[in-house]
Each structure stands twice: as structure tokens, then as C-alpha cells.
Amino acid sequence: MSVSTSSPEKGIRVxxxxxxxxxxxxxxxxxxxxxxxxSAGEEPGTRCVLLAASGRGFNAGVDVKEIQQDGRTALLGANRGCFAAFSAVYDCEVPVVAAVQGFCLGGGVGLAGNADAVVASEDAVFGLPELDRGALGAATHLARLVPQHLMRTLYFTSRTVTAAELHRHGSVWRVVPRGELLEAALELAREIAAKDGELLRLAKSALNGIDPVDVRRSYRFEQGFTYEADVSGAGDRVRDTFGAGRAGR
Known part of the structure; x- marks a missing residue:
């Protein structure tokens, strides 16, 4: 497993x-x-953080096999780890641009939904297959990407929505061919990073302060039901049917 940080240009951390x-x-x-x-956001010279991923897709959520193997310990760890990662994106001292390719599922929606801007490839799809995986959560973040009734329909059906559809809703800034994704995201990050660094940090705090929904409290509320599903046995019952062929959904 690798999480790496690079600085391709002044003021930008990837x-x-x-x-x-x-x-x-x-x-x-x-x-x-x-x-x-x-850490990237805390660097004094950073003015924008670009969140990216290598491989087939942006993020497929938590490691379900780890939860199946380690049980409640892994479930609690995943709950807390996701909360930490989503909060880090939201609370990052500078704007965060998410570059999304392929599948953006479960925890991927938590990351993209908490980012300040999203650039996506033409093959990107977003969704919460939580009900198919014996869990709940991240509706808080999907609701930042799509209107309420669409969010509920996607959540209850485990269907996905395309980058082009999100672009029409205004939650994805640009949709580009996959080979152009990183450069398109860097272009937006570059435009943001050209602003005054102190003002950017003040602006990020100001915008978080006027959000109509407290994303931390809202997500923690959802997580309580994930744990309840596990205690009741519903979570394990669904996870036991989780097949290898569904991993990329």
C-alpha cells in the first residue's frame, strides 16, 4: 500500500x-x-492540495475482506480511519482538488464529496454500494454531489452516476479524457495556487464555517447505524455474500 506526496509545481502538493x-x-x-x-495542507508554502490515485479507479472504499477476516476490530478501525481521512480533506488548511478516474465508490465518495473541487475523467462513476456490502455511511458526502432525491435513489439502489451527470449538476468542474485528467486537475490547482496563500487559508475556513451541514457530525451519525447493523448481524449477513467479482462496483 502506498500513499505518496509530491510537489510538481510551486504551491501545489499532490x-x-x-x-x-x-x-x-x-x-x-x-x-x-x-x-x-x-501534512500537505500544513506546509506553509502549500496553496492547493491535489488528491489523486493510480490504477484502475480512484477509490473502491474500505477493504471488505479485512473486515470479514478481522471482524468488529476492523470495522471500528475502518469507521475511524474513514472519518479521519474524510475530515483531513474537509479540514485541510488549503483547497483540495480531487482528480477522479474510473470508479469512485464508498469511501471514494467520502473523499470527493469533501473536496473543494472535483475534476473527473470521462469513465468516472460515483456511487455508494454500501447496502450491498453490509454497511452504511457517506450519504453525507454524496449529498454534496447530487440533489437529495437522487442521492436517496442512488443510495437505496447502489447504482452509480457518471461524471457527465455530476457535471450537469455542477459538482464536477470538468470532465476530460482519462489521459488528460492529471493535467486538467493541475490546471485548476495552478489557478487556485496563484492566489495569496494567507487569503486562501482564510477563505477555506470561511467557506467551511458557512456550510449548511456539519459533515463531521452528520457522518458520525451515519456510522452509528453501520455499527448497529454489525451488532444485529445484518452486516455480516450481507458481507458473506460479497463476491470477488463485485470488488470493482
């Missing part, structure tokens, strides 16, 4: 996740991502 085969992160991976994003 945090890249590379965890084959589908970037479904184990507990340690979520904490590593949280630390990387937080």
Missing part, C-alpha cells in the same frame, strides 16, 4: 494513493491518507 488492485484501503491506509493530506 497526494497519490496507489493500492492495487482497486484502491480499496485497509484501516492503515485510511490513516496514512489522512496524515498525508493533513
Amino acid at each position: 497526494v497519490t494513493v496507489d493500492h492495487p488492485p482497486v484502491n480499496a484501503l485497509p484501516v492503515k491506509g485510511w490513516y496514512a491518507l489522512a496524515d498525508a493530506v493533513r
Whole structure:
């Protein structure tokens, strides 16, 4: 598992996740991502953080196999690790641009939904297959990408929505061919990073302060039901039917 940070241009820090085969992160991976994003934003010279991923897709959520193997310990770890990573993106001292390719599922929606801007490739799809995986959560973040009734329909059906559809809703800034994704995201990050660094940090705090929904409290509320599903046995019952062929959904 690899979470790396690079500085391709002045003022821009790129945090890249590379965890084959589908970037479904184990507990340690979520904490590593949280630390990387937080550290990048704390660097005095950073004016924009670009969150990217290598491989087939942006993020396929938590490592379901780890939860199946380690049970409640892994579930609690995943809950806390996801909370830490999503919060790190939201609370990052500077704007965060997410570059999304391929599948953006579960925890991927949590990351993209908490980012300040999203640039996506033409093949990108977004969704929450939580009900198919014995869990709940991240509706808080999907609701930042799509209107309420669409969010509920996507959540209850585990269907996905395309980058082009999100672009029409205004939640994706640009949709580009996959080969142009990183450059398109860097172009936006470059425009942001050209602003005064102190003002950018004040602006990020100001915009977070006027959000109509407290994303931390809202997501923690959802997580309580994930744990309840596990205690009741519903979570295990669904996870036991989770097949290898569904990992990239």
C-alpha cells in the first residue's frame, strides 16, 4: 500500500494513493491518507492540495475482506480511519482538488464529496454500494454531489452516476479524457495556487464555517447505524455474500 506526496509545481502538493488492485484501503491506509493530506495542507508554502490515485479507479472504499477476516476490530478501525481521512480533506488548511478516474465508490465518495473541487475523467462513476456490502455511511458526502432525491435513489439502489451527470449538476468542474485528467486537475490547482496563500487559508475556513451541514457530525451519525447493523448481524449477513467479482462496483 502506498500513499505518496509530491510537489510538481510551486504551491501545489499532490497526494497519490496507489493500492492495487482497486484502491480499496485497509484501516492503515485510511490513516496514512489522512496524515498525508493533513501534512500537505500544513506546509506553509502549500496553496492547493491535489488528491489523486493510480490504477484502475480512484477509490473502491474500505477493504471488505479485512473486515470479514478481522471482524468488529476492523470495522471500528475502518469507521475511524474513514472519518479521519474524510475530515483531513474537509479540514485541510488549503483547497483540495480531487482528480477522479474510473470508479469512485464508498469511501471514494467520502473523499470527493469533501473536496473543494472535483475534476473527473470521462469513465468516472460515483456511487455508494454500501447496502450491498453490509454497511452504511457517506450519504453525507454524496449529498454534496447530487440533489437529495437522487442521492436517496442512488443510495437505496447502489447504482452509480457518471461524471457527465455530476457535471450537469455542477459538482464536477470538468470532465476530460482519462489521459488528460492529471493535467486538467493541475490546471485548476495552478489557478487556485496563484492566489495569496494567507487569503486562501482564510477563505477555506470561511467557506467551511458557512456550510449548511456539519459533515463531521452528520457522518458520525451515519456510522452509528453501520455499527448497529454489525451488532444485529445484518452486516455480516450481507458481507458473506460479497463476491470477488463485485470488488470493482
